[in-house]
Amino acid sequence: xxxxxxxxxxxxxxxxxxxxxxxxxxxxxxxxxxxxxxxxxxxxxxxxxxxxxxxxxxxxxxxxxxxxxx
Numbered sequence: 425x426x427x428x429x430x431x432x433x434x435x436x437x438x439x440x441x442x443x444x445x446x447x448x449x450x451x452x453x454x455x456x457x458x459x460x461x462x463x464x465x466x467x468x469x470x471x472x473x474x475x476x477x478x479x480x481x482x483x484x485x486x487x488x489x490x491x492x493x494x
Contacts, residue, residue, distance in 0.1 A: 427486065429479065429482055429483040429486050430483060430486055430487055430490075432446055432447050432479065432480055432483040433445070433446065433453065433483060433484075433487050434446075434447065434448045436448070440452055444487060444491070446476065446480045446483065446484060447480065449475055451473055451475070451476060451480075453484045453487050453488055456469060456473075456476070456480070456481060456484040456485075457484055457485065457488045459472070460481075460485070466478070466481050469481060
């Protein structure tokens with residue numbers, strides 16, 4: 425993971441069961457991509473999770489494309 429956007433992803437076995445999280449906060453890539461896949465807009469995801477930034481959403485999508493089984 426040598427991309428600046430992917431540097432926002434963290435994996436810690438003691439946080440969220442080791443699932444990839446955004447910037448060490450307890451919001452997983454799966455949560456973000458799941459909401460988007462179910463039809464939520466990026467704006468709505470940002471509204472639901474105010475600690476997220478636009479770049480976090482982009483990073484989650486980028487991460488999901490390279491590690492879809494996570």
